[in-house]
Amino acid sequence: MGKLSCKKVAILTENGFEEVELTSPMSALKDAGATVEIVSPQKKIVKGWNHDHWSIELTVDVQLNNANVDDYDALVIPGGVINPDQMRINPDCVDFAQQFLEEQKPVAAICHGPQLLIETGMLKGKNMTSFPSIRTDLENAGVHWSDVEVVTDGGLTTSRSPKDLDAFNKRIIEEIALSNYASAPVL
Secondary structure, rough: OOOOOEEEEEEEOOOOEEEEHHHHHHHHHHOHHHHEEEEEEOOOEEEEEEEEEEEEEOOOOOEEOOOHHOOOOEEEEEOOOOHHHHHHHHHHHHHHHHHHHOOOOOOOEOOOOOHHOOOOOOOOEEEEEEEOHHHHHHOOOOOEOOOOEEEEEOOOOEEEOOOHHHHHHHHHHHHHHHHHOOOOOOO
């Protein structure tokens, strides 16, 4: 059994997620024993983006309007340019992410993923990183931004880009393993 065998993680995404920013954390979390579900406003599938073209399609495990934060121990938000931009204008996506922050459950966002978190209004004073192009957006939300591969502040883990995935994956596994939350056992 992995160190996350009693943990359940939601990956919140829309169409246009950067492929490796979803598949790499999902694989690492599963390898660590976690149950991982793709949660999306989309009904059946979400379509990924790979650098400059559409790529894989993944099955949506739970449609967002049927998802309950209480069923999960942690939240992962992949980046890409399209994905977070769509989610940040969807009140249901913002509310879902905000509930994780309010309950102080681990939240991890990579690349442009933190754009969704800006909309929660809960980032003031947080230490974070991201893809450099959204630095000003985060600083305007009150974030102390750093150009480093991974930053964790109070259970919120952020990372810059796919080149930082090894450090990002390692840190989110550590954070989830340390969290006090444990969802109901998966049968």
